[in-house]
Amino acid sequence: MKQLNVKELNVLAARIRLETLRVIHSRGFGHVGGSVDLAEMLAVLYGAAMRFDPKDPRWPDRDWLVMSKGHAGPAAYAVFGLMGYYPMEEAYTLNHPHTRFPSHTDRLLTPGVDLTTGSLGQGASTAAGAALGNRLDGRDSRVYLVVGDGEADEGQVWEAFHFACAHKLDNLVVFLDMNGYQLDGSTAEILDHGNLPGKIAAFGLYTQQVDGHDVAAIYHALEAAHAHTGGPSCIVLNTCKGKGATFAETNHAHSSSPTEEQWQQALAAAEQALDAAMKA
Amino acid sequence: MSFELIGKHEKDARASRDAIVTTLDELMAADPSVCYVDCDLMGCLNTKGLWKKYPDRALQAGIAEANAAGVCAGLAATGKKVFFHSFGTFSSRRCYDQIYMSAAYAGLSVRVLGSDAGVTAAFNGGTHMPLEDAGMYLSIPGATVIDACDYDQLYSITHGLADTEGVSYTRFVRKDVIQVYAPGAQFTIGKGAVLHASDKDVCTVICSGIMVDEALKAWEQLAAEGVSVRVIDMFTWKPLDQELVIAAAAETGCIVTAENHNVTCGLGAAVARCLAGSRPTPQEFVGVQDRFGQVGPQDFLMDEYGLRAADITAAVRRAVARKS
Numbered sequence: 001m002k003q004l005n006v007k008e009l010n011v012l013a014a015r016i017r018l019e020t021l022r023v024i025h026s027r028g029f030g031h032v033g034g035s036v037d038l039a040e041m042l043a044v045l046y047g048a049a050m051r052f053d054p055k056d057p058r059w060p061d062r063d064w065l066v067m068s069k070g071h072a073g074p075a076a077y078a079v080f081g082l083m084g085y086y087p088m089e090e091a092y093t094l095n096h097p098h099t100r101f102p103s104h105t106d107r108l109l110t111p112g113v114d115l116t117t118g119s120l121g122q123g124a125s126t127a128a129g130a131a132l133g134n135r136l137d138g139r140d141s142r143v144y145l146v147v148g149d150g151e152a153d154e155g156q157v158w159e160a161f162h163f164a165c166a167h168k169l170d171n172l173v174v175f176l177d178m179n180g181y182q183l184d185g186s187t188a189e190i191l192d193h194g195n196l197p198g199k200i201a202a203f204g205l206y207t208q209q210v211d212g213h214d215v216a217a218i219y220h221a222l223e224a225a226h227a228h229t230g231g232p233s234c235i236v237l238n239t240c241k242g243k244g245a246t247f248a249e250t251n252h253a254h255s256s257s258p259t260e261e262q263w264q265q266a267l268a269a270a271e272q273a274l275d276a277a278m279k280a
Numbered sequence: 281m282s283f284e285l286i287g288k289h290e291k292d293a294r295a296s297r298d299a300i301v302t303t304l305d306e307l308m309a310a311d312p313s314v315c316y317v318d319c320d321l322m323g324c325l326n327t328k329g330l331w332k333k334y335p336d337r338a339l340q341a342g343i344a345e346a347n348a349a350g351v352c353a354g355l356a357a358t359g360k361k362v363f364f365h366s367f368g369t370f371s372s373r374r375c376y377d378q379i380y381m382s383a384a385y386a387g388l389s390v391r392v393l394g395s396d397a398g399v400t401a402a403f404n405g406g407t408h409m410p411l412e413d414a415g416m417y418l419s420i421p422g423a424t425v426i427d428a429c430d431y432d433q434l435y436s437i438t439h440g441l442a443d444t445e446g447v448s449y450t451r452f453v454r455k456d457v458i459q460v461y462a463p464g465a466q467f468t469i470g471k472g473a474v475l476h477a478s479d480k481d482v483c484t485v486i487c488s489g490i491m492v493d494e495a496l497k498a499w500e501q502l503a504a505e506g507v508s509v510r511v512i513d514m515f516t517w518k519p520l521d522q523e524l525v526i527a528a529a530a531e532t533g534c535i536v537t538a539e540n541h542n543v544t545c546g547l548g549a550a551v552a553r554c555l556a557g558s559r560p561t562p563q564e565f566v567g568v569q570d571r572f573g574q575v576g577p578q579d580f581l582m583d584e585y586g587l588r589a590a591d592i593t594a595a596v597r598r599a600v601a602r603k604s
């Protein structure tokens with residue numbers, strides 16, 4: 001990992017959040033809540049942890065990102081654009097005809113996307129497969145898997161955890177985005193998980209829980225996850241669905257169709273947050 | 281069956297999903313054995329009101345379709361009349377074995393609802409675009425398979441589903457649909473609706489779902505050119521109204537099928553199988569030509585996949601030219 005530089009990572013997180021909003025604004029509506037809440041995690045991954053080459057997206061020695069909650073595509077498109085996989089403006093074509101930037105991440109369309117997702121739960125298994133494949137090839141590449149707490153309703157997520165533990169995939173790091181909401185409302189009222197981090201730990205993953213909007217906390221948890229051997233790790237992120245998007249932060253909406261005025265407010269607020277991070 | 285065509289090609293102010301919501305409400309109020317299971321998509325079907333009103337029978341199974349399908353089969357085994365909803369991709373592909381074995385094979389009735397039929401999944405993109413869902417259900421022995429076109433049809437059919445035994449699958453559009461039928465229309469599951477017919481017809485267009493309005497526009501264009509065609513809304517893909525198909529083939533001599541679905545395994549394939557066995561007839565297939573879905577506005581996708589009235593008129597000309 002690169003040395004921890006909190007200010008740098010906070011600036012990157014603010015940029016990711018702003019660009020995520022711009023990407024979705026280009027279509028006018030979309031999955032804002034579950035995209036913007038990943039900004040800090042993605043900043044730590046791409047700003048300090050991951051090995052990647054924007055000029056060679058399929059570089060065999062890269063680390064992998066599997067956005068199993070595929071509807072958070074816009075956050076991935078933001079960070080890939082900022083890292084130079086393509087000019088950022090190109091991603092301002094979200095969901096337009098023949099775009100390379102669809103709602104859900106697609107490995108055949110977007111440079112930087114390692115595995116195709118959209119049907120929730122499936123990325124957990126493909127990530128486990130990729131971790132196993134990299135190990136078979138003798139590579140030390142890591143696979144970072146992002147799962148939603150609603151997504152964790154899917155049995156397939158638990159089948160993948162079971163598999164990853166049984167096969168001792170210590171090159172697999174799971175981020176569980178525990179924002180407490182899914183599509184129809186809160187995870188507690190839809191299908192209560194009970195103690196979700198506890199269940200993940202009981203499956204055998206080395207599990208930590210951190211403030212998902214604190215880059216230093218995420219950084220340190222990642223260091224510990226990397227140091228863990230003998231099986232997969234999980235970092236449970238306590239996040240706020242809609243974090244930093246003025247129209248989604250309090251209602252935690254799954255999908256938002258703000259008015260243009262609300263968009264301008266949200267974009268201005270995100271620009272201010274970026275300014276503040278740079279001045280900090 | 282009784283219906284009246286509106287013929288204006290205008291969007292209905294009502295969201296078609298509300299035909300299902302209203303029906304479920306009526307059924308649940310009248311019959312305490314009616315249950316409805318959803319997979320975190322009540323907001324999309326607009327059934328959060330039912331969730332509040334019938335908290336013990338309108339159930340959230342979470343984002344876990346395979347389990348939900350199995351739960352539905354178990355509920356059915358205790359005599360419940362079960363409706364099960366998710367997006368069409370997930371209420372088919374994501375739970376197929378559970379529906380196939382735990383429900384259909386075991387002789388249990390589950391009424392599966394698949395929203396966002398075909399290209400109407402639009403902005404959710406290729407991963408959410410069911411183009412083979414109905415084909416999968418066609419493959420289940422004894423299943424009933426429906427592709428509904430508008431609010432009033434969906435309303436009538438959903439009532440009919442309550443009394444349909446076995447596994448059924450109904451695909452539909454959630455929101456914006458063209459209003460094809462006047463309010464109060466009544467449909468019989470398993471019978472095609474003949475929308476235009478005359479003894480001068482030189483071809484029959486057999487269609488369903490969003491293709492019905494395109495077929496009606498094609499009928500107008502062809503009529504203006506002096507070409508008369510028959511139009512059948514075949515909203516039930518299975519059991520297919522074979523008698524009607526064979527009669528149309530005999531009387532008009534060629535067939536065009538039009539579906540918002542992959543042509544490899546849908547309405548066209550079902551019609552072709554029916555005719556090949558009893559009355560081989562030239563047939564042209566309008567529909568998605570063995571491709572995956574993709575993201576974009578519905579209008580763009582209908583152009584992209586050749587699901588327009590113009591594609592139907594061109595297919596009619598090809599079919600007529602093939603008559604011997």
Ligand SMILES: Cc1ncc(C[n+]2csc(CCOP(=O)(O)OP(=O)(O)O)c2C)c(N)n1
Nearest residue numbers: 034118119120148149150151181182183320
């Ligand atoms: C198998 C499957 N079922 C349903 C959906 C529809 N869907 C998309 S996102 C979503 C809610 C996801 O909740 P969560 O995983 O908590 O994501 P977050 O709140 O972090 O955005 C649902 C039900 C889907 N994409 N895949």
